[in-house]
Amino acid sequence: MKIKSQTALIHAPRQAPQFISTVQPPLYRASTIIFNNTDALFNRHWTDAYDYSYGTHGTPTTFTLGDNIAQIEGGKYCLLTPSGLSAINLVNSCFLSQGDEVWVADNIYGPNMEHLRNLETRYGITVKVYNPIDVDTFTPSANAKLIWLEAAGSVTLEFPDLTGLVKKAQAHNMLTALDNTWGAGLAFNAFDFGNEHLSMDITVHALTKYPSGGGDILMGSVVTRDQKLHHKLFRMHAIQGICVSGDDVAQVQRSLASMQLRYENQSKSALQLKDWLKQQTEFVQVLHPADVDSAGHVYWSEICKEGHSAGLVSVIFNTQYNMQDIRNFCDALQLFKLGFSWGGPVSLVMLYNLKDMRVLEHSHLQDGLLVRFCIGLEHPDDLIQDIQNALQHMHQQKIE
Ligand SMILES: Cc1ncc(COP(=O)(O)O)c(C=O)c1O
Secondary structure (H helix, E strand, O other): OOOOHHHHHHOOOOOOOOOOOOOOOOOOOOOEOOOOOHHHHHHOOOOOOOOOOEHHHOOHHHHHHHHHHHHHHOOOEEEEEOOHHHHHHHHHHHHOOOOOEEEEEOOOOHHHHHHHHHHHHHHOOEEEEEOOOOHHHOOOOOOEEEEEEEOOOOOOOOOOOHHHHHHHHHHOOOEEEEEOOOOOOOOOOOOOEOOOOEOOOEEEEEOOOOOOOOOOOOOEEEEEOOHHHHHHHHHHHHHOOOOOOHHHHHHHHHHHOOHHHHHHHHHHHHHHHHHHHHOOOOEEEEEOOOOOOOOOHHHHHHHOOOOOOOOEEEEEEOOOOOHHHHHHHHHHOOOOEEOOOOOOOOOEEEEEOHHHOOOOOOOOOOOOOEEEEEOOOOOHHHHHHHHHHHHHHHHHHHHO
């Protein structure tokens, strides 16, 4: 058919051959996906592994990243979401119904707890809180449906008794969901862990952290090994219109190649910092799961690979330092920037008052204000120097 130039601009008549081999997979951006013919339109089915029917349901770009994340985490199926929190939300909205009981660790990522409290008020779901290092505090009723685990908790960094908790949840026919952001699929295999080869049912991962690695992309994932669970999540994902941008996916895909190197480097730097922090008199506790004095260390050492302990380390300041002192300390840091999140190239710091954050009493946590350091890719000697300078500045301000 002979077409006018205006139409030719839209239906580009010449296209280079489509298949070449490149280091990174090609990037597809799509809302509309064009069917070759009506057979293809009517024969499509949402349970097909790669259902190319509309942009929200996936493109080769999103399925490629999803497959890679599933593989890294030891699962089979993966759905991508616009943030880590939306991945958590997808699991909660998919599996919790009125009357259900859901269990969360007291050190769970705060917005997950907030989301569940919101469901509790609006939809009659009961939220119960357990101590992640004490299985006896987890006492599910007949209505218990789901337990959330996080290993390690991202502020106080207790490594939970995953084996004890998962075995008990399975004995009560509960679903197990792990926030796998800290381990990133590298520290341990959530779908085959410990001596008894236990498996989570579901993992969520804030790809915003280590997989993105740039501090500039928000994304999440939900991984499963069971097809039925995946299909339920897939349906909910589709009807809620959850989707991610192809451009963002391509950036995360590109960063995946260096994820393990970055994770190991940040783990190593955090260990060096943790050893140094332990020698400073300002802190009554240094929290890091690979440290023998940290709560849950024994569970970490049972399950995690040596040298894989992420880039987070927290300290609790002696109670002689008040909020103003801690603020002076944080404001004096130069390399550590004040900001939420972790897993990027720039080291971050955040201050917390645990009294506002915990429901249960925790004998393993001392009184005092908490500061969390998220180690970036700077040289650890410079980071130590930065903390040392800021501590000196804090003391100086106290004297003046
Ligand atoms: C442990 C953990 N899970 C989930 C999230 C949520 O990720 P996002 O920021 O992508 O919503 C965060 C973010 O800080 C986190 O620390």
